Amino acid sequence: MDSKRKPKSHPNEDICDMLNELANYENNVKRDVHRSRAYRKAAKTLSDLNYRVKSGEDAIKLPGIGKSIAAKIEEYLNTGEMKKLNAARKDDHFAIINDLTRVSGIGPVFAKELMESGITSIEELKKNIHLLNHHQKIGLKYLNDFEQKIPRSEMEQMEKFIKKVAKEIEKNIIITICGSYRRGLPESGDIDVLITDENSHNYLNLLVEKLTNKGFITDTIAQGDTKFMGVCKLQNFEKHRRIDIRFIPFNDYYCGVLYFTGSQMFNQEMRRHALEQGYTLNEHSLRKLGSTGVPGEPLVVASERDIFEYISFPYKEPSERNW
């Protein structure tokens, strides 16, 4: 009922997973972005196939798959494994970097630096917090909480609370909780809050201040004029949650709501369709492309439906966007 095209279960899924794992290895451990991209591209090609590749010879004809990746596919089809992947999985550096990057704010570059200075586990990291910046300290402090999913019932209470506080500021303030919550999923990874009002007045900082004073926002990771990133917790709840709040000018609001509601795959498909119809769609605006391919002025968008209508894309409820 809710989807046409899932990323899940295509005929070459096992091979794709292995190639993507190799891509991670090349990117995070070897820092070879080109090789990493090559693996990713090959995996993407395979994931779009509706039949199973039967041999390396078969695979090498496909775009993005050359001699070396074809050989690995051949090897896997014959032996059930790839030596290179086995080696990567045994590489301690891979495991260490994967562990350290669990901390929000630690990416592969800093993880590798830490490893090279002898910090090889989260435990070690806790003894060396002086090496971390503000974001990373918060990531470490709440590491366990941030790895827990948020039940829908808790999301509902947070939504109610945030909207109540917003209304105390200005009763016509517009708030939308996006992400997987808006798509109706039973759990979410974090809370993504969009805020605007009809006059595009920016209440972001005021809202953040209020939510902080009421004890809901407990930490700030980063705060600019249009985006807040931080941590929150409801009274009577145990876990701290990642929260993002962003102000979007009213004219851009529904493009933003669409974009931040996702899913990623759905967005891709929708943008692709927009292009087909001669439009370009991004998180800010929908614009018609001229004959030269130059985008015109942003179109007036007053709802998500408007966007679908402009590009003749059958309207999908958020719960139908779980692609």
Next chain:
DNA sequence: ATGTGAG
């Protein structure tokens, strides 16, 4: 300005 990281 540039690199890192998040989303």
Next chain:
DNA sequence: ACTCACATA
């Protein structure tokens, strides 16, 4: 792919 924020230079 693209945007934003931050840190460092």
